[in-house]
Amino acid sequence: xxxxxxVINTWPFRGATVAAWQNLQAGxxxxxAVEEGCAWCETNQCDGSVGFGGSxxxxxxxxxxxxxxxxxxxxxxxxADLRRIKNAVGVARKVMEHTxxxxxxxxxxxxxxxxxxxxxEELSTNTSRFLHLEWLSHKCQPNFWKNVIPDASKSCGxxxxxxxxxxxxxxxxxxxxxxxxxxxxxxxxxxxHIAAGTSTNGAKFKIxxxxxxxxxxxxxxxxxxxxxxxxxxxDGDIMMRFLPSYQAVEYMRKGDDPTLACRKVISRIQKYxxxxxxxxxxxxxTGSYGAACNKLPEFSQFHFMIYHPLQxxxxxxx
Ligand code: SD4
Numbered sequence: 001x002x003x004x005x006x007v008i009n010t011w012p013f014r015g016a017t018v019a020a021w022q023n024l025q026a027g028x029x030x031x032x033a034v035e036e037g038c039a040w041c042e043t044n045q046c047d048g049s050v051g052f053g054g055s056x057x058x059x060x061x062x063x064x065x066x067x068x069x070x071x072x073x074x075x076x077x078x079x080a081d082l083r084r085i086k087n088a089v090g091v092a093r094k095v096m097e098h099t100x101x102x103x104x105x106x107x108x109x110x111x112x113x114x115x116x117x118x119x120x121e122e123l124s125t126n127t128s129r130f131l132h133l134e135w136l137s138h139k140c141q142p143n144f145w146k147n148v149i150p151d152a153s154k155s156c157g158x159x160x161x162x163x164x165x166x167x168x169x170x171x172x173x174x175x176x177x178x179x180x181x182x183x184x185x186x187x188x189x190x191x192x193h194i195a196a197g198t199s200t201n202g203a204k205f206k207i208x209x210x211x212x213x214x215x216x217x218x219x220x221x222x223x224x225x226x227x228x229x230x231x232x233x234x235d236g237d238i239m240m241r242f243l244p245s246y247q248a249v250e251y252m253r254k255g256d257d258p259t260l261a262c263r264k265v266i267s268r269i270q271k272y273x274x275x276x277x278x279x280x281x282x283x284x285x286t287g288s289y290g291a292a293c294n295k296l297p298e299f300s301q302f303h304f305m306i307y308h309p310l311q312x313x314x315x316x317x318x
Contacts, residue, residue, distance in 0.1 A: 184231025212236030234278025
């Protein structure tokens with residue numbers, strides 16, 4: 001390793017890697033490549049956990065979280081709980097480039113997106129409707145559904161403090177190997193410009209309004225052209241407490257090689273949450289890269305994609 005340009009992304013989302021790479025080859029910037037790569041997954045619904053039609057919340061709605069960061073200027077644009085807009089990373093980029101803000105959320109983010117010309121579209125599909133109905137039939141029934149499903153027995157909200165623990169057990173299922181797969185991508189351009197981004201539909205059956213790690217700078221991803229870039233995937237509710245992407249970049253800044261930086265990040269989280277599901281990828285300014293995950297019995301290997309000039313195609317590593 002140590003060659004530029006470099007594209008690295010979470011999970012075996014080969015199409016996203018190729019899209020980012022081709023964008024660079026066509027003269028795109030590192031930011032353009034990250035946007036293109038993440039957008040590829042939004043269009044192609046990578047693993048059902050990026051873009052429309054996946055991870056319905058308790059009410060059955062799919063909502064999107066995304067961010068993009070420019071490591072030259074340290075600007076960030078992000079959207080969270082974005083509704084009825086498919087191209088979340090595109091909107092995140094507009095937040096970065098057309099506002100002085102960093103993060104827009106919910107219906108207001110939708111309104112902003114519409115102003116910027118993004119089409120308002122239904123994000124539910126037959127797949128997400130099915131997932132939701134199946135979940136409703138044997139999990140709790142949000143209050144909303146009690147009118148729709150007469151024999152709804154168990155109810156979710158309102159989430160009174162005394163019920164938090166119980167609620168946690170039957171809703172917002174723990175993110176595991178079966179409900180993962182955010183795309184997180186780091187691109188380093190030929191001249192050393194580092195950009196990073198993420199896109200996800202978050203956690204299955206989340207409480208409406210839940211926002212994960214992916215749209216949070218330093219959590220979902222981070223880029224600083226003077227030190228490196230990183231991105232994270234996994235149980236965002238846990239991971240965002242540790243700003244893993246920021247931490248990985250800071251470890252590299254002080255001289256750790258990328259693999260060690262990722263491992264140290266994972267072990268810091270492990271100390272408090274030994275069973276957490278998650279992984280981090282990172283790359284330093286020279287184009288060296290690394291990754292680490294929390295090795296669990298049901299999740300022994302984390303796969304990611306790499307593309308650099310010595311390869312004629314993207315390579316899957318673990
Ligand atoms: C989230 N981090 O919303 C995302 C989900 C994910 O692999 O990455 N799963 O918590």
